[in-house]
Amino acid sequence: MKTIRFELNGEPVTAQVEPHHNVVELLQTMGLRGARESCGQGLCGCCTVLVDGLAVSGCLYFAAQLDGARVDTIERTEREGELDVVQQAFAECGAFQCGFCTPGFVLMTRQLLAHNPAPSEDEIRHYLSGNLCRCATYPEIIRAVQLAARIRKAGA
Amino acid sequence: MNDPRAKEPRNHGPQVGRSVPRKETHAKLTGTAAYVHHLVLPGMLHGKVARSRVAHARIRGIDTRAASALEGVYRVLTAADVGKLIPDPHYGPAFHDQPILAIDKVRFAGEPVALVLAYDPHVAQAAAALIEVDYEPLPAVYDEVEAMTSKAVVHEVLKPAGTFPDLKHLAGKRDTNIALDYHLERGDPAKAFAQAAHVFEHTFKTQQVLHLPLEPFVSLADPADERLTIHTASQSPSFVRIEIARLLGWPENRVRVQVPFLGGGFGAKLYIKLEALVAAAALIVRRPVKIALTMEEQFYTITKHAATLRIKSGVDSAGRIVARECEVWWNGGAYADIGPRVTQKSGFTAPGPYDIDNVSIASYALYTNLPPAGALRGFGIPQLVWAYESQADMIARAIGMDPLEFRRKNILREGRPQATGTPMRDAAIGQVLERLAQRMQWQAPFDRGSGTVRRGRGMAIGFKASISPTTSVAIVNVSADGSCHLLCSTVDMGQASDTAMAQIAAEVLGMPAERIAVVHPDTDVTPYDMATLGSRSTYHMGHAVKRAAEDARDKLLALAGELGVPPETTPIPDLFKKKYGMQAGNVIGMGSFVPAYAPTDHATGQSSNVTPYWMIGATGVEIEVDTETGVVTVTRMINVADAGKAINPAVVDTQLSGAAIMQLGFTLTEQMHFSEGQVTNPSLADYKIPGMLDLPAVIENEAVEANEQAGPFGAKGVGESGTFGVSPAIANAIEDAVGVRLTSLPITAEAVYRALRKAAGRPLDDE
């Protein structure tokens, strides 16, 4: 057991972790549901979290290494209870089905648009190629990313 | 589940036919939606399964000492422990053939042999690896055709379950691997073949694939209060309750099954998967037990049938199919699961959506020493369509007829009898075909590519009967403020059934769908439903919900009459206030539905009413083939279906492309590989499902303007229709592009390349 301190969704937190526990296991013991382990191999993105502003697979990241980091998950909302632009676009386009992959896609889309505010369809597909959706909601997700980009542009 | 934030539209008009936002939108987009995956109970143990490493063997002994001795292990269970609690611990929907933990024998590599319980799942996992089993190997059989005559027999004794009225005749044969054989005879095929101008005979194969929902199987059983509560990611909570109660010898009301959201199902999470094991474990140790499988373990749980399909067709000089003979061998794996039902229910559609007077069908469910196969999005239909729609193009090509024209000439028209003798009703086969042809601009010139990139296009159309006879029950509970609960056991696994059911109830009650909260399956509360499968919910549960809502509405109207207020204009809250003097009380409406059904005759397979409705799906593709590598790129995919009247058009669209993309994976990339019955690629790293970069550049979907007269508001199911045509459309397009015919799935680039080399007279020799 090791005690780590990090910032979780803007709040300082302390946690006891075992070295062999990964980030998803830790977050779930802290009551967060958004990051889930599915493939466990870095392929599907269901476990996506942001560490120091960068998306990582929580299933391949040792919890102990969060010590001192800034961690953001899908649970972080800018304004309590409100959907952000990306989530609104996903809602508008019906870009989810079972929802298991959805937090990962939303977080990755936010990252994409932060780096590339007007991605081409090819850029969207490449950026999101590491996120799998077995329900195959891909066409709707692509439309949602494009819509989110348009809303952001209009708002900027 | 319901979004309390969802704003009701100010002027709500009709609720059916409106693309109502899904009820679970907020929960799913913010990651707060609850899945069994997340559930934790105080004092809960984690179970990890030790699995067989051989495909077929007698168990001489199981050594659990090292595992039990590992620090942190609470208990190790084997069949011996389970047997003390449940004298006959076998389960299954068609046969009671599957043991909770292997008894004396293992029948596939990956079969559960022991269960380790520990508070720390890592400890349980490590201990499971320490369990040693002494096996006496037995000869094994893997191929479905070989299984017909193999000396290796998977089950010495067959135990039909008798669960389903239409499978009552099931009594598998002793000392064979045939779990079920289904036969259909119509007309005089022998004579018709003799007189046919052309006779074609081909054999097609499909590979074993699997569902792989991103939320792997997970169940949690809690034995508190002298009863058992099972939280499970299941598509069939009512079945789970009945089957667990049967195993325990308990009344149904001592078992409670609760199902929140499912992270995907596709037919995997049906009947009993982990529920019997988790229930037995929890009752033995008198503590909550959770078993959450890994992605890898899904490969040992349930799969889709590999099949061999032989199809022989007689065609007259005008291009009409006059006779068809189909023989289908379904590789059911080691346990029957729902395979016999696939064999029968799909078997009778084997001749395709064609009007053929002389038909003979034999369909066999076979046991082999592979992981069990069950229902996967289409219930056997995609395998059958693969065969008959591939052959349709082969025939058209051989007799020099345009493939569209050939289909036009032969499809079943409204009112004509299908192979079972059941007349086609509200089956828009012709309309679907024509819309597809129009969208593809079939008659227009087509760019065929040049050099090493050749282009082609292909189409295919399939159909499916619904599951019958099955029961659905629903309850609508109107509260004193006019808000409303809908109680039904349909499981929302992503297909938006919560929203669709709310729309149906709302339409009847004249309120916005947003005002109706849908209660997730909880067998203590929500009434019986056969299962969420086979695209049956919209129709079956839709009817039950509609009736329940009508019942509630009639009671509200009667209440208004009793109170002497104008029934149409009095707001619902005023009714309650007037009746009870305050905001109090409920009005409860109940509805149930069982469609009419006429059982098929055992000898001939004939029935006057084999299904309440037909689902029609067609797909057209445009592709490019790299002739130097065999790589096939689908550049455009068009999916057209008859879904009756769409309750929620946006959802119908998503269902169509979702199903078609899934089938694209089954067509091009997905395949379980085996070595001596052991899966060699049990992970998403080695079993490749489609991702963003694998999609066709253009995907179009269309639900034709149709109406299912017998359906709730004209609707019927659509969850599977998108799968039907994909595989043969691609094979047909490949032949169109480069003149080679592929008859086995998956169509890998290597398979195409080899076919090209063979056609060029330079077959690729193996090294």
Place this chain on the structure above:
Amino acid sequence: MRPFELLEPSSLREALGLLDTADETVRPAGGGTALMLMMKAGVLEPSRLISLRRIEPAWAEISQSADAVEIGALATLSAIEHSGIVRSELPVIARTLRTLANVRVRNVATLGGNLAHADPHMDLPPVLIALGASVIIASRGAERELPVAELISGYYETTLASGELIVRVRVPKQFARFSAYRKITTRSADDWPALGVAVALDREGPVLREARIAVSAAFDRPLRLAAAEAVLRGASIDDEAVLIHAGDAAADEARPIADERGSAAYKRELIRVHVRRALRDALDAQGGTP
């Protein structure tokens, strides 16, 4: 996963000290992605991991001199992908990274881990071999430099001694050399490659002075194809037939291994086609942008 000890030394020196042990179950960790996969699968059960993440940031820097680009072994793959120096001097590396694993893995995985892992399906080793790159290897009190071609010695095997760490990768600037990499997947697009083909061509006017062709994934380790390279030496860049000959020579000399991604015979044909296409790509990419 079995419990183990995780140490996070704050300097390279300290890390090398911790790794100076005969205990084979002590392993260095870069991003930990490959390690974690092996540990989850139960094929690796280390007693102690020495994470390099907190050693001096200098070991993650990317810099250039007049004739080489130097990349710290702790640089993440995405830092390399987006580095201005890499994009302008070694665009083929930036292009390769775009389809290597995925954004999340690239954000964490390190160059050192990618090379030391020696999984034959890695995309970077053939590219670095074609570009003539070398690794700088440190151990307690010593440093040596080794061509990448000599680092990977077999299936998940390197010539690193225990206690040694890759600390930097030196890639010569390419100047008039043109290069390309083709990642060939035979299942879904996001798969590991069934075949990787990297080529680098030196030309003098219309004549190819030298060609390096490195192939990977279809073999137990990345390999140079000498016969195909010989075909190209001294050939004219306008001679399309010579590219075909090079592809044929490559197919003749390669000994691909069959697996679930394809038979050996098929992979041989892929080598024939994709060596030729990679050469074409390299010639077309002349002066092109990444």
